[in-house]
Amino acid sequence: MNGFLIALIVFVAIVLVAVIAAIGMYNGLVRLRNLVQESWRQVDVELNRRYELLPNLVETVRASAAHERNTLENITRLRNQAASLAQREGEIPSPERAQAEEQLSGAVRNLLVSVEAYPQLQSNQNFLELQKQLAETEDRIAAGRRFYNANVREYNTKQESFPGNLFAGPLGFQRATYFEVNDPAVRQAPDVNFGEIAYRGDASTGGATGGQPQLGQQAPQQPQGFGQQPAAQPEPRQDPPAR
Numbered sequence: 001m002n003g004f005l006i007a008l009i010v011f012v013a014i015v016l017v018a019v020i021a022a023i024g025m026y027n028g029l030v031r032l033r034n035l036v037q038e039s040w041r042q043v044d045v046e047l048n049r050r051y052e053l054l055p056n057l058v059e060t061v062r063a064s065a066a067h068e069r070n071t072l073e074n075i076t077r078l079r080n081q082a083a084s085l086a087q088r089e090g091e092i093p094s095p096e097r098a099q100a101e102e103q104l105s106g107a108v109r110n111l112l113v114s115v116e117a118y119p120q121l122q123s124n125q126n127f128l129e130l131q132k133q134l135a136e137t138e139d140r141i142a143a144g145r146r147f148y149n150a151n152v153r154e155y156n157t158k159q160e161s162f163p164g165n166l167f168a169g170p171l172g173f174q175r176a177t178y179f180e181v182n183d184p185a186v187r188q189a190p191d192v193n194f195g196e197i198a199y200r201g202d203a204s205t206g207g208a209t210g211g212q213p214q215l216g217q218q219a220p221q222q223p224q225g226f227g228q229q230p231a232a233q234p235e236p237r238q239d240p241p242a243r
Contacts, residue, residue: 025167032155036176037091039151043144043179044093047086047101050137054079054108057130061111064120064127071111078104098179105138145179151175 058072069102082100089097112131121127156175 010044021163022167022171025164026171029155029158029164029168029171029173032151032158032210033173033176036148036155039144039148040092040179043141043148044086046137046140046144047082050104050134050141051079051083051086053130053134053137053218054102057111057127057134059114060127060130061121062123064124065118066102068111068114071107071114075104075107075111092176093179095177098177101179105141108134108138150177151177 054075059077061068062072078100082097082104085094085097085100112134114238115121115127159173159175
């Protein structure tokens with residue numbers, strides 16, 4: 001009788017430990033899944049912001065750079081393709097969406113490189129403002145992508161590691177998809193410094209950085225003030241006394 005009671009106690013203890021572990025694992029996976037979904041929603045907001053900016057940018061460039069028609073048509077096609085995929089997707093991006101967005105980013109970078117050859121656009125305040133907003137949006141997309149992929153990595157690792165691999169499948173959890181492209185041909189694109197573009201836009205529109213010298217310009221000389229040594233003055237010449 002005592003042996004049966006001990007065995008029963010051991011069995012109940014094992015079951016309780018398994019239940020507690022399952023509850024803890026479930027709560028941890030739910031937390032990570034929610035974090036992945038929330039971080040993707042932040043990226044999706046910026047991607048939709050880019051969808052809104054691109055039509056205005058395309059029309060502005062079209063008016064001054066007729067030779068870029070093929071580039072502009074390609075951007076319009078890729079933008080519509082990505083927006084169509086976005087409407088059909090749920091809370092996690094598909095590999096097709098990631099590829100479409102990466103192709104769109106590459107086309108935008110190509111356009112921003114090409115328009116540097118059109119001085120009339122560089123003096124167009126509407127274009128400069130759109131360019132600045134697009135550059136800031138691209139920066140936020142890149143930052144959001146890194147944050148999202150880091151959360152996906154942690155979430156997937158949790159499912160693959162012991163004891164998560166014992167509970168993830170039966171509890172209905174699935175691996176999340178990285179927002180990245182594995183095709184090297186899609187990854188390659190001209191190197192454009194979006195930060196420099198935003199800086200130039202601020203300088204041209206009189207923003208906070210408007211007082212900074214642009215590339216190729218000499219910085220204005222600072223007035224003499226405290227902490228600066230005055231320039232040495234030549235001593236007055238004294239004529240020798242007449243004999």
